[in-house]
Amino acid sequence: MTRLHDADRRDFASDNYAGTHPEILEAIASANGGHQTSYGEDVYTARLQTVLQQHFGPTASAFPVFNGTGANVLSLQSLLPRWGAVICSDTAHIQTDENGAPERIGALKLLTVPTPDGKLTPDLVATQAWGFGDEHRAQPGVVSITQSTELGTLYTPDEIRALADQAHALGMRLHLDGARISNAAAALDLPLRAFTTDAAVDVVSLGGTKNGLLFGEAVVVLTPDADGGLLYLRKMDMQLASKMRFVSAQLVALYEGDLWLRSATHANAMAARLRAGIEHLPGVRVTRPTQANGVFVVFPAGVVEALRRRWRFYDWDVATGEVRLMCSFDTTESDVDELVAAVASEVA
Numbered sequence: 001m002t003r004l005h006d007a008d009r010r011d012f013a014s015d016n017y018a019g020t021h022p023e024i025l026e027a028i029a030s031a032n033g034g035h036q037t038s039y040g041e042d043v044y045t046a047r048l049q050t051v052l053q054q055h056f057g058p059t060a061s062a063f064p065v066f067n068g069t070g071a072n073v074l075s076l077q078s079l080l081p082r083w084g085a086v087i088c089s090d091t092a093h094i095q096t097d098e099n100g101a102p103e104r105i106g107a108l109k110l111l112t113v114p115t116p117d118g119k120l121t122p123d124l125v126a127t128q129a130w131g132f133g134d135e136h137r138a139q140p141g142v143v144s145i146t147q148s149t150e151l152g153t154l155y156t157p158d159e160i161r162a163l164a165d166q167a168h169a170l171g172m173r174l175h176l177d178g179a180r181i182s183n184a185a186a187a188l189d190l191p192l193r194a195f196t197t198d199a200a201v202d203v204v205s206l207g208g209t210k211n212g213l214l215f216g217e218a219v220v221v222l223t224p225d226a227d228g229g230l231l232y233l234r235k236m237d238m239q240l241a242s243k244m245r246f247v248s249a250q251l252v253a254l255y256e257g258d259l260w261l262r263s264a265t266h267a268n269a270m271a272a273r274l275r276a277g278i279e280h281l282p283g284v285r286v287t288r289p290t291q292a293n294g295v296f297v298v299f300p301a302g303v304v305e306a307l308r309r310r311w312r313f314y315d316w317d318v319a320t321g322e323v324r325l326m327c328s329f330d331t332t333e334s335d336v337d338e339l340v341a342a343v344a345s346e347v348a
């Protein structure tokens with residue numbers, strides 16, 4: 001096959017614009033050859049259980065899936081009865097970016113809460129955690145949070161623990177969308193279990209793709225009795241890979257050593273470098289804390305258009321002109337410096 005793209009071009013649109021980490025490609029190649037039992041009865045999926053138990057504790061069980069939307073919908077569906085509802089931020093990926101998958105595939109109701117920084121608090125959850133036993137209201141059964149959040153912010157372990165305690169006291173479960181869980185752990189300088197298992201999270205959507213996998217995530221059940229038929233739901237939700245060894249091998253390669261941490265630490269450092277480079281430039285307004293690998297900015301008039309002649313990045317809020325600049329495992333210092341120099345020259 002002839003290469004059709006410029007392999008030296010990198011943008012700031014999303015961490016999933018990046019390709020596959022070379023160590024992941026090596027893992028796929030190592031897992032290739034010969035036959036292995038399909039649908040998860042392979043040695044790599046077995047090894048993944050051990051690897052993730054080292055991170056999340058001996059009772060964790062992992063269900064590899066194709067993508068993050070699938071991991072979220074499956075997690076939530078497994079935690080809820082047919083009449084259940086999920087309390088989440090109005091900026092949660094499940095609300096803003098999964099089309100109607102939670103509602104149509106999961107048949108769940110989302111009860112959203114406005115959150116200025118993408119984070120729920122017990123007080124915010126309380127605005128939707130009511131009506132238990134009232135047949136007229138979808139029954140709140142899960143609180144779902146994202147770590148790191150869609151706005152690039154972080155929960156501390158204590159903040160998550162408080163949400164878990166509140167949820168459990170009300171008979172609900174706590175789900176954590178960890179599409180960028182590694183960025184959070186790297187930024188907090190904590191092991192993954194410090195803000196999941198040890199903070200009483202029930203189920204995690206464990207990220208892979210954004211941190212260098214070709215594709216693949218996993219639903220990780222931390223509370224043993226929270227596995228509401230995941231084995232069956234995964235097939236029903238079309239997330240059961242027949243050649244699962246290749247999804248599992250990638251996740252093993254990411255999480256058995258320090259690749260997850262190395263890559264996330266690097267992506268976060270590139271975001272910090274970018275912020276430091278632009279935040280003091282005239283007219284540039286960095287709108288949110290840069291705690292993980294995303295930088296949110298409003299540029300002076302005309303700058304976005306000029307930058308877009310070279311780079312791709314997303315509008316975050318068209319009304320305010322806020323854009324999101326995302327760094328990934330393969331963003332280089334010179335990528336960042338080039339963007340900073342372009343902003344400096346545009347605002348000069």
Ligand SMILES: Cc1ncc(COP(=O)(O)O)c(C=O)c1O
Pocket residue numbers: 067068069070072093097146149150177179180209
């Ligand atoms: C917070 C969050 N959750 C989940 C996902 C996973 O989405 P996908 O279904 O595209 O893998 C994403 C990707 O953008 C995300 O940002």
